[in-house]
Every structure is written in structure tokens, then in C-alpha cells.
Amino acid sequence: xSEYVRIALDAMGGDNAPSEQVKGAVEALQADERVFVIxxxxxxxxxxxxxxxxxPKDRVxxxxxxxxxxxxEPPVKAIQSKRNSSLVMGLQLVHQGEADxxxxxxxxxxxxxxxxxxxxxxxxxxxxxxxxxxxxANGASLLIDCGASVDARxxxxxxxxxxxxxxxxxxxxxxxxxxxxxxxxxEEEKGNALCxxxxxxxxxxxDINFIGxxxxxxxxYGAADVYVTExxxxxxxxxxxEGVGSVMLKEIKGALMSSLKSKIGALLIKGAxxxxxxxxxxxxxxxxxxxxxxGLVVKTHxxxxxxxxxxxILQCLQFKEEDVNGKIQEYLAAQKTAEGEx
Amino acid sequence: xSEYVRIALDAMGGDNAPSEQVKGAVEALQADERVFVIxxxxxxxxxxxxxxxxxPKDRVxxxxxxxxxxxxEPPVKAIQSKRNSSLVMGLQLVHQGEADxxxxxxxxxxxxxxxxxxxxxxxxxxxxxxxxxxxxANGASLLIDCGASVDARxxxxxxxxxxxxxxxxxxxxxxxxxxxxxxxxxEEEKGNALCxxxxxxxxxxxDINFIGxxxxxxxxYGAADVYVTExxxxxxxxxxxEGVGSVMLKEIKGALMSSLKSKIGALLIKGAxxxxxxxxxxxxxxxxxxxxxxGLVVKTHxxxxxxxxxxxILQCLQFKEEDVNGKIQEYLAAQKTAEGEx
Numbered sequence: 001x002s003e004y005v006r007i008a009l010d011a012m013g014g015d016n017a018p019s020e021q022v023k024g025a026v027e028a029l030q031a032d033e034r035v036f037v038i039x040x041x042x043x044x045x046x047x048x049x050x051x052x053x054x055x056p057k058d059r060v061x062x063x064x065x066x067x068x069x070x071x072x073e074p075p076v077k078a079i080q081s082k083r084n085s086s087l088v089m090g091l092q093l094v095h096q097g098e099a100d101x102x103x104x105x106x107x108x109x110x111x112x113x114x115x116x117x118x119x120x121x122x123x124x125x126x127x128x129x130x131x132x133x134x135x136x137a138n139g140a141s142l143l144i145d146c147g148a149s150v151d152a153r154x155x156x157x158x159x160x161x162x163x164x165x166x167x168x169x170x171x172x173x174x175x176x177x178x179x180x181x182x183x184x185x186x187e188e189e190k191g192n193a194l195c196x197x198x199x200x201x202x203x204x205x206x207d208i209n210f211i212g213x214x215x216x217x218x219x220x221y222g223a224a225d226v227y228v229t230e231x232x233x234x235x236x237x238x239x240x241x242e243g244v245g246s247v248m249l250k251e252i253k254g255a256l257m258s259s260l261k262s263k264i265g266a267l268l269i270k271g272a273x274x275x276x277x278x279x280x281x282x283x284x285x286x287x288x289x290x291x292x293x294x295g296l297v298v299k300t301h302x303x304x305x306x307x308x309x310x311x312x313i314l315q316c317l318q319f320k321e322e323d324v325n326g327k328i329q330e331y332l333a334a335q336k337t338a339e340g341e342x
Numbered sequence: 343x344s345e346y347v348r349i350a351l352d353a354m355g356g357d358n359a360p361s362e363q364v365k366g367a368v369e370a371l372q373a374d375e376r377v378f379v380i381x382x383x384x385x386x387x388x389x390x391x392x393x394x395x396x397x398p399k400d401r402v403x404x405x406x407x408x409x410x411x412x413x414x415e416p417p418v419k420a421i422q423s424k425r426n427s428s429l430v431m432g433l434q435l436v437h438q439g440e441a442d443x444x445x446x447x448x449x450x451x452x453x454x455x456x457x458x459x460x461x462x463x464x465x466x467x468x469x470x471x472x473x474x475x476x477x478x479a480n481g482a483s484l485l486i487d488c489g490a491s492v493d494a495r496x497x498x499x500x501x502x503x504x505x506x507x508x509x510x511x512x513x514x515x516x517x518x519x520x521x522x523x524x525x526x527x528x529e530e531e532k533g534n535a536l537c538x539x540x541x542x543x544x545x546x547x548x549d550i551n552f553i554g555x556x557x558x559x560x561x562x563y564g565a566a567d568v569y570v571t572e573x574x575x576x577x578x579x580x581x582x583x584e585g586v587g588s589v590m591l592k593e594i595k596g597a598l599m600s601s602l603k604s605k606i607g608a609l610l611i612k613g614a615x616x617x618x619x620x621x622x623x624x625x626x627x628x629x630x631x632x633x634x635x636x637g638l639v640v641k642t643h644x645x646x647x648x649x650x651x652x653x654x655i656l657q658c659l660q661f662k663e664e665d666v667n668g669k670i671q672e673y674l675a676a677q678k679t680a681e682g683e684x
Contacts (some may be wrong), residue, residue, distance in 0.1 A: 023583075081602070085562040099504065136589075137589050137592070137593065148526075150526070150533065150534035150535075151534050151535050170638055181557075182578065184490075184492070184573075184577040189576065191492065192492035192493050192574045193492075193493050198673025201571065215581055216577070216578040216579075216580075216581035216582045216585060217581035217582070217584050217585040218585065219582065219585055220582075220585045220586050220589040220590075221585065221589060228495055231526075232526055232533065232534045232537075232575070233574070233575060235526040235558070236524065236526070236558040236579060236582075237561035237578060237582055238558075239526075239556075239557055239558035240558045240559070240561065240562075240578075240582035240586065241428040241582065241586055242559050242580055242584065243558060243559040243560060243561055243562045243563065244562050244583055244586040244587060244590075245560040245586060245590065247478075247479050247563060248562075248586075248587065248590055248622070250477065250479070251618045251619075251621065251622070252594070252615065252618060254618065255440055255611070255615050255617065255618035256611055256614065256615075258603065258614045259614060261610050261611075261613075261614075262610060262611045262613070262614040262615075264607075264610055265606075265607040265608065265609070265611035265612075266607065266611060267345055267607070268603050268604060268606055268607025268610070269597070269598055269603075269604045269607035269608060270607075271603075271604075272597040272598065272600045272601060272603075273597050273604075274600075275597065276593045276594060276597035277593075279592070279593065280590070321535065
């Protein structure tokens with residue numbers, strides 16, 4: 001069974017669970033023969049969903065998890081009290097080495113807390129960042145960190161830059177990924193205390209391709225492959241992206257429906273517009289990995305559909321095959337050696 | 343002359359100066375009889391521009407300023423060395439009481455530095471925030487602070503909330519403006535150290551209508567009338583707004599031009615789309631005031647056209663007539679009294 005990449009999927013987490021989760025799993029199984037899916041959740045419900053599909057039965061396992069963590073629950077308490085939830089049991093599978101990765105569309109807070117508490121950080125990793133891929137005019141960039149640990153220190157940001165680069169190179173196939181520090185001006189001396197202290201450290205870091213400060217305005221244009229920032233700002237960027245995009249689309253749709261003339265026009269542009277907007281569909285690149293843990297944990301959108309679930313599972317495949325965690329550990333070991341020498 | 347509101351306009355600052363600046367001034371003069379404009383810049387050039395228009399000559403004055411501060415110049419040095427620039431001379435007019443307000447599309451850094459150094463802060467104001475009006479699905483909201491002073495303290499944010507509320511009530515006519523603290527979650531205990539310390543202070547502040555935390559996703563929907571945040575995050579929000587908006591429009595335009603069919607469709611939807619997008623045109627509400635100074639200083643976009651210049655001048659009219667600075671001073675005096683009593 002070792003030739004497979006074993007992905008534990010939270011079948012119960014998310015707005016469209018379990019139907020889209022199971023559908024996405026089936027699509028991933030069909031797309032790549034190396035995929036082995038462990039569906040974690042209420043067994044009866046999962047079996048019911050699976051019966052709707054044709055799928056390779058020898059690459060699917062079900063782990064019965066009777067409990068479900070709801071979105072509104074306080075994360076720490078939920079993780080501690082619901083030991084038989086799909087989320088906790090899925091993370092346990094990674095911790096015990098029975099799965100290579102865990103994918104969930106459930107509560108972000110619970111995934112973040114549970115990932116760190118159950119799967120645990122790689123030794124030497126100061127903070128495990130949540131790093132979503134954000135769509136840009138040129139493809140996708142990694143925004144690291146968007147997690148829950150705010151008030152980061154400069155050394156955290158340097159680690160984010162290195163592990164973000166390892167991820168983009170190995171999972172997304174980008175050679176020598178450009179690292180930008182999110183700041184409010186282009187010059188080195190700009191920004192808050194965190195940026196000013198981080199800039200020279202990134203400049204001096206031999207393991208990354210640092211291109212300097214990047215202003216938020218240039219993020220959607222794809223000015224860098226890895227945008228390094230602390231989690232508060234990362235969250236604001238991610239949510240502004242979603243908010244501005246959704247308001248604009250809503251307003252444009254309203255405009256298109258405002259008269260008969262515009263409705264006819266809308267029919268004519270529909271195809272072209274759909275292709276363009278697809279580029280900005282955050283689900284098309286898969287979910288947000290929680291990096292620096294001993295196994296891979298990926299958070300998909302709460303609203304994830306089958307396509308995002310499928311893409312995320314394939315993303316996990318790449319992560320495992322390219323041994324991203326091995327490369328992170330090599331970096332940490334080399335850094336430790338260098339520190340020992342000085 | 344005291345019935346007039348005297349606005350000093352930097353005729354030389356901005357990508358479209360001086361033609362759009364002078365045109366905007368003329369339009370403002372025509373729109374409201376209380377407007378008196380002092381055009382600051384190279385007299386010969388200004389006279390040339392003015393000669394293209396019909397305007398009330400008794401409400402225009404020209405102040406010759408031979409120097410111009412360019413966008414790329416380091417602000418502090420530029421303000422100190424170019425004493426005869428349109429920017430410095432315009433700010434001096436406010437300082438000397440010869441103008442009620444100064445409007446510039448020039449270098450943001452120089453306006454911020456010059457405003458504080460020359461016009462100076464009202465006694466009791468800890469920091470002078472730059473507070474642009476940002477378009478939302480419901481009108482416009484004030485984003486305070488987007489200035490250059492990062493690493494703010496909780497007490498700064500409370501002052502921003504109060505003076506932002508005074509501005510929105512008196513200049514934009516919004517009764518009991520809703521104040522939201524920009525944060526990464528809705529609950530009180532969410533966020534970084536700054537947010538956690540600021541939240542209870544805003545809750546306890548009797549001078550504002552605090553509605554709690556607001557996530558960035560809800561900003562473009564107009565979830566609050568005043569969004570309070572420190573300048574680093576404010577800058578990121580503002581620039582994400584611009585960046586996402588401009589990338590999406592560019593991509594949509596590209597899609598509309600991609601085939602004959604879509605081009606015909608584009609013609610049919612043009613009118614409806616234009617009306618919608620106008621709602622999101624940041625220039626339609628005027629520029630960003632630098633609040634808390636002894637006189638009003640307003641920064642318009644570098645790319646401002648006549649319409650934005652005109653709207654900004656009319657915004658200054660409202661600021662003066664409603665005595666916004668008087669109301670800020672009343673608040674500061676009441677606060678001092680309250681402190682004295684405890």
C-alpha cells in the first residue's frame with residue numbers, strides 16, 4: 001500500500017458536506033491512481049453518498065466518526081471534547097502515520113488548533129502558518145501567513161518565506177519563486193517595526209529569492225510568488241480579496257439584469273466572462289495548507305465544491321511525492337548546523 | 343470676504359496638473375458661490391490654464407510658487423528644502439489663516455509630513471490620521487487611519503474613532519455613524535494585541551456608536567460608516583481595494599473584447615455597467631482628509647481629474663461650515679475635563 005498517497009478527508013466538514021466531499025474524493029480517485037482516500041465521518045451517511053458513484057473500492061477506506069465539530073464552536077474546547085469527531089479522528093490518522101494528509105472544509109479555527117495540537121509542529125518550526133494560494137492575473141501566489149497566530153516576530157516571517165518557497169517550488173513547480181514582503185511602500189526603510197526588522201533578515205537569507213517589499217495594490221497582479229506577512233495582515237488581504245471580488249460581481253450581475261438590452265448583452269458575453277472569472281476562482285488551485293507540521297493538513301473553503309476537494313487531494317499528492325516536509329527538515333537541519341558553527 | 347470658504351489648491355501636484363486641477367477649481371466655483379479658490383503654483387502656467395475657462399474672477403486668487411515637489415522625493419527633505427513649492431506655500435496659507443483648507447494631488451508623503459509640520463496638530467490630538475472615504479455597496483465609509491504613522495497605540499485608535507465619527511456626521515450627513523474595529527474575527531477576544539486592548543476602550547467610549555469588530559470581507563459591503571484601524575492595515579485595505587478592483591476590471595474588459603459576439607454584448611451592457619462602476623469610483627466622494635490638524639488638509643489621488651478636485655473642494659466647504667475642527671476641540675476639552683474630575 002506504500003505506493004499510494006493516503007489522504008484522510010473530513011467527509012462531514014463544510015457547507016456542502018458530505019455530498020461534495022465524497023464526490024470530490026471520487027473524482028480525485030478517478031484522476032490519479034496514486035490516490036488512496038480515507039473518508040472520515042458517519043459511516044452510514046458516507047456509504048449512502050458513495051453508493052451514488054462508481055469508484056475504485058480498493059482505494060477507499062471509511063473511518064467511522066460519529067461526532068461533528070460545528071463552525072461556531074470554540075476551537076480549543078471542540079478539539080478537546082469531541083475526540084470522536086471527523087476532524088479530530090482525521091488528524092489522529094495523520095499523527096499515527098495511517099494517513100499522509102488530512103483535508104477538511106470544517107471550522108478554520110478547529111483545523112488550525114487541531115493541526116498543531118494533534119499532528120504537531122516539525123522540530124525547529126516556530127509557528128505553523130496557514131498559506132492559501134490566491135489567484136492572480138498571472139496564476140497563483142502563496143499568501144503566508146493567514147493563520148490565527150498574530151503578532152509574529154521577524155524570525156517567524158523568515159521561516160514563512162523559506163517554507164513558502166519550498167512549497168511553491170515543489171508543489172506548484174515554480175523555479176526560484178520570488179518572495180515579496182507585504183509592506184506599505186517599496187523602499188527598504190518603509191513600514192512598521194516588524195517590516196523594518198524583517199527586511200534585512202530576508203535580504204540576508206540565502207535560501208530564498210527575495211525581491212523586496214510588495215505593496216498590496218500589486219498582490220492581485222502577481223508581483224511575487226510568495227507574499228510574506230504576519231497573520232493579521234494576511235487575513236485582511238485574503239478577506240479583502242474575497243469581499244471586493246464578491247461585491248463587484250454582485251453589482252455587475254445587477255447591472256446586467258437591469259434592462260432588456262443589458263440582459264441580451266449579458267447572454268452574449270456570458271461565455272467570455274465565465275472563462276475570465278474562472279481564473280479568479282480560489283477553489284481551482286486547491287485548499288490552504290497548514291505548513292510546518294509533521295504531516296500535511298489542508299483547509300479547504302467552507303463552501304468548497306467537489307472540484308476544490310479534488311484539486312486539494314491532488315495537491316496533497318504532489319506535496320508527498322516531492323517530500324516537501326523532508327525538504328523543510330533539511331533546511332532546518334542546515335540552519336542548525338550553521339548556527340552551531342558560528 | 344469672511345462669508346467665503348477659502349481653499350488653497352496645489353495647482354502643480356498630481357499626474358494631470360495643472361489642467362485638471364484648474365478645471366476642477368473652476369467647476370467648484372461654478373457649483374457653489376461660497377467657494378473662493380487660491381491657486382498655488384507657477385503663475386504663468388496657472389494664468390494660461392485659467393484663460394481656457396469662464397469663471398468668477400473675484401473668487402480666485404493666484405499665489406506664485408516657483409518650485410514643485412515631485413512624487414519620488416523623500417518627503418521630509420522636500421518639505422524642508424523646497425520652501426517655495428506649491429505644496430509648502432499652500433500649507434503655509436492655512437497655517438497663516440489665509441486659507442481654510444489646502445487640497446493637493448501631490449506626493450502623499452509630502453502632504454502628510456508637511457501637514458503635520460506646517461499646519462500642525464490640534465492640541466490634544468495624539469496623531470493626525472489620513473482618512474479616505476472608500477466606496478461601498480451602500481455609499482461611502484471612512485477608513486481611518488491610512489497615513490504613514492504605523493505601530494499605533496490603542497488610545498490613538500479611540501481618537502480616530504471619535505474624530506472619524508465627527509467627520510462622517512458633519513461632512514457626510516450620517517447620523518450616529520456606526521464605528522467598526524477592523525479585525526480578523528467578529529468576537530471581542532479575537533485579533534492581535536492592539537485590537538484586544540482597543541476593543542474595550544471603544545466599547546466604553548460614550549462619544550461613538552461602536553458596533554464591534556468588522557472583518558475585511560464586509561468592508562466593501564459597507565458594514566460600518568467608520569472603519570478604525572492602524573495605518574499599516576489601513577494602507578493594505580486601501581491598496582487591496584484598488585488592486586483587486588483594477589485587476590478585475592482589466593480582466594473583464596479583456597473578456598469583453600475577446601470575440602465579435604462578446605464585443606456586441608459589451609456594447610449592449612456598456613451603459614448599465616458604467617452606472618454601476620461609477621458607484622465604486624473613489625474620486626466621486628472627494629479626497630482623503632488629514633484630520634486633527636489646525637486647518638483642513640486634503641489629499642486627492644495622484645491621478646485625480648477635475649471631478650475629484652471639484653468634489654474635494656465642496657467637501658472642504660462642508661468641513662468649514664459645520665465647524666468640524668471646533669467639534670473636535672470640544673470633544674478634546676470635554677475629555678480633559680472628565681480626566682480632571684477623576
